[in-house]
Amino acid sequence: MSAHELATVAKAMVAPGKGILAADESTGTIAKRFAGIKVENTEENRRAYRDMLFTAKGVSQAISGVILYDETLRQKSADGTPFAELLAKNGILPGIKVDAGAKELAFCAGETVTEGLDGLAKRCAEYVKLGAKFAKWRAVITIGRDIPSSTCIAANAHALARYAAICQAAGLVPIVEPEVLMDGDHTIERCEEVTEWTLNAVYEALYLNRVTLEHSVLKPSMVISGKGCARQAGVDEVAERTVRILKRTVPAAVAGIVFLSGGQSDELATAHLNAMNRMFAGNLPWPLSFSYGRALQQPCLKAWRGSASNVPAAQAALLHRSRMNSLATLGKYQAGLEKQGLAA
Numbered sequence: 001m002s003a004h005e006l007a008t009v010a011k012a013m014v015a016p017g018k019g020i021l022a023a024d025e026s027t028g029t030i031a032k033r034f035a036g037i038k039v040e041n042t043e044e045n046r047r048a049y050r051d052m053l054f055t056a057k058g059v060s061q062a063i064s065g066v067i068l069y070d071e072t073l074r075q076k077s078a079d080g081t082p083f084a085e086l087l088a089k090n091g092i093l094p095g096i097k098v099d100a101g102a103k104e105l106a107f108c109a110g111e112t113v114t115e116g117l118d119g120l121a122k123r124c125a126e127y128v129k130l131g132a133k134f135a136k137w138r139a140v141i142t143i144g145r146d147i148p149s150s151t152c153i154a155a156n157a158h159a160l161a162r163y164a165a166i167c168q169a170a171g172l173v174p175i176v177e178p179e180v181l182m183d184g185d186h187t188i189e190r191c192e193e194v195t196e197w198t199l200n201a202v203y204e205a206l207y208l209n210r211v212t213l214e215h216s217v218l219k220p221s222m223v224i225s226g227k228g229c230a231r232q233a234g235v236d237e238v239a240e241r242t243v244r245i246l247k248r249t250v251p252a253a254v255a256g257i258v259f260l261s262g263g264q265s266d267e268l269a270t271a272h273l274n275a276m277n278r279m280f281a282g283n284l285p286w287p288l289s290f291s292y293g294r295a296l297q298q299p300c301l302k303a304w305r306g307s308a309s310n311v312p313a314a315q316a317a318l319l320h321r322s323r324m325n326s327l328a329t330l331g332k333y334q335a336g337l338e339k340q341g342l343a344a
């Protein structure tokens, strides 16, 4: 892919009113989601579930791209069309998760570093042949007593930057995802501090590794209170603190910012994104959108429950959540639309 094409893909990923569906759960992670709806974790059930997601009519109005897992990129829709081809035909960019997961970081108890750099250039070349246009790598930062350590921040920033450079050289737009976990009883102030530290380290590493920021997309967590913290910050406070940190740390050249949901309820994830766009529309150098996994799929999984007869209801649930988040990218979402089940 030429530089021009990389720029075009990056821009298309964050086109107005659109965001990304993260459907790249590894076989182990989808097992947890299926266990919640009592569906057996077989290859065929995983294929059928993704087929339901990707054949939902009308989602391309709200979804610019879908992140796939290695197995899914090699699977086909019921009519024999490879998933990547099916998505592309519907105007949706196929993406691929290329990391190998967060693994224990030596000498840093309770912390991880994301692995998967070995052989990455070769895998990227194959993914490009299979139709992928962008990639994702998730780094995990945990807040706790005396952590994160500077060792953990540096190791993860370095891996993210090496990944991003390898992807761009291979012709894939990298989604750079440093997730500061919401697990723990830390305050929102602590989350803000750690997010600022992390993002500063990530952009320094991207610079050192010669990554072209215009051909990259950032996928951060929002600045929110720890799950177990007694004071849960309200929607506007989350929006203000998140945008403040992004302004301090993310260069204007970055093509766009797509948030992860990280365990927030689906409606709260939508409300937070909406507040940011309502409060700061027109005053930011990058579009703010979504790349939600759980916050887009939860209602859909519940409606599906592994049964073909539930496919229309599950697809309607996905379409509804996608539309709510599409409105949130424009600052036009209202909680009332949820109750009416309306997609205005």
Ligand code: 13P
Pocket (backbone or CB within 6 Å): 022, 138, 177, 260, 261, 262, 263, 291, 292, 293, 294, 295
């Ligand atoms: P969540 O929105 O469920 O956090 O998932 C997004 C994602 O892709 C995590 O890597």
